[in-house]
Amino acid sequence: MAELIYGLCMATALGCAWLLLRSYFHTKFRLLLWSGLCFTGLGLSNLFLVLDQMVFTTMDLSTVRLIPALIGMILLLYGLIWEGG
Numbered sequence: 001m002a003e004l005i006y007g008l009c010m011a012t013a014l015g016c017a018w019l020l021l022r023s024y025f026h027t028k029f030r031l032l033l034w035s036g037l038c039f040t041g042l043g044l045s046n047l048f049l050v051l052d053q054m055v056f057t058t059m060d061l062s063t064v065r066l067i068p069a070l071i072g073m074i075l076l077l078y079g080l081i082w083e084g085g
Contacts, residue, residue: 003054010046013039034079041072 020036052061
């Protein structure tokens with residue numbers, strides 16, 4: 001059951017990223033770009049979580065999981081500081 005929830009979280013994050021990036025390419029509003037990139041990082045982090053829980057059960061992928069989420073949050077923070085104002 002947990003793997004289903006992880007998969008749904010991954011699909012939701014990647015779906016949000018797709019919608020935000022698609023909207024960015026239509027409107028060129030740069031905050032949408034940074035938000036889309038952040039959700040892409042969160043979706044990749046959830047993908048690594050699914051792989052960690054279902055495929056590579058003997059390995060610890062916690063560091064690999066957190067790197068895309070950290071990069072995504074840094075990109076969003078950059079966008080909010082420099083592009084949001």
